[in-house]
Amino acid sequence: MTGFSVSLIVSNLSNVASYLSPIFETIPSKVVPAQIEKVVSLVSRTGRDLQRYDNAGYRQVVGCVPYRYKKRQCNGTETKEIELLLISAQKGKGMLFPKGGWEIDESMEEAALRETIEEAGVTGELEERLGKWQYKSKRQSVIHEGYMFALLVDQEYERWPEAETRQRRWVGLDEAREVCQNWWMREALEVFVNLKCKAEEVEIEANDV
Numbered sequence: 001m002t003g004f005s006v007s008l009i010v011s012n013l014s015n016v017a018s019y020l021s022p023i024f025e026t027i028p029s030k031v032v033p034a035q036i037e038k039v040v041s042l043v044s045r046t047g048r049d050l051q052r053y054d055n056a057g058y059r060q061v062v063g064c065v066p067y068r069y070k071k072r073q074c075n076g077t078e079t080k081e082i083e084l085l086l087i088s089a090q091k092g093k094g095m096l097f098p099k100g101g102w103e104i105d106e107s108m109e110e111a112a113l114r115e116t117i118e119e120a121g122v123t124g125e126l127e128e129r130l131g132k133w134q135y136k137s138k139r140q141s142v143i144h145e146g147y148m149f150a151l152l153v154d155q156e157y158e159r160w161p162e163a164e165t166r167q168r169r170w171v172g173l174d175e176a177r178e179v180c181q182n183w184w185m186r187e188a189l190e191v192f193v194n195l196k197c198k199a200e201e202v203e204i205e206a207n208d209v
Contacts, residue, residue: 050103058134058143062108063099064116064151065130065185065192068170082196084176084189085153087120088167091139094181095169097188099146112149120168121160124153130191133184148188150195 052060066085071078086095100115102108109126117123127150134145171179173193180186 048101050105052102052104054145056143058145059137060102060145060147061099062102062111062115062147062149063097063185064112064126064149065097065188066116066120066122066124066151066153067192068153082173083170084173085120085122086169086171086176086180089181090162090165095179096182097148097180097185099148099185102147108147109149112147112151116151117157118161119166121157121163122151122153122168123155123157124151126151128195130188130195133187135182135184146184148185150192 054060068083068085069080070083071080073079085097087098088094089096098116098119100111100119102111106114108129113123113126130148130150132145132147134143136143173189176189177186180189
């Protein structure tokens with residue numbers, strides 16, 4: 001099949017999708033199969049044609065520290081513990097938080113959510129921005145500028161775009177500190193921990209009033 005034929009097929013499929021999109025919007029969600037509803041989120045973006053770079057030429061990436069609260073019973077009292085979601089590195093050993101390129105056609109927040117769905121298969125409520133870090137890529141002599149957000153997970157997909165190339169694991173804070181391979185992500189984790197500890201202190205003080 002020639003390159004022209006492939007391009008023509010892709011173009012026609014795109015036109016069909018554009019035509020059907022407003023039709024699906026008028027159909028109640030219960031009627032549309034879940035596979036169709038989630039088809040966009042189950043496809044990873046590829047290539048770097050839309051990649052953002054800052055004025056110094058640093059590649060801009062964005063990601064999340066996904067977390068949830070796990071309830072435990074301790075001496076008849078219910079407590080909440082934070083669990084964090086780590087994913088395996090695509091190349092090499094170690095675990096890390098989901099992150100990827102921030103592209104010019106999306107906001108920083110949109111990029112953070114998209115990368116987290118693509119790499120870790122979860123989504124939820126995007127919270128505080130944890131900071132900005134500069135680091136050098138291990139595979140290339142390129143400086144990256146990384147931004148991280150806290151993400152309170154409320155949905156975990158069984159299938160996601162990078163499910164075949166990555167593993168994911170919920171861990172406690174101590175294990176996350178130990179196994180996260182990137183120094184700047186460990187720093188983002190400490191910022192996250194400090195923010196959550198302060199939030200809990202404020203909640204306790206409010207309850208004591």
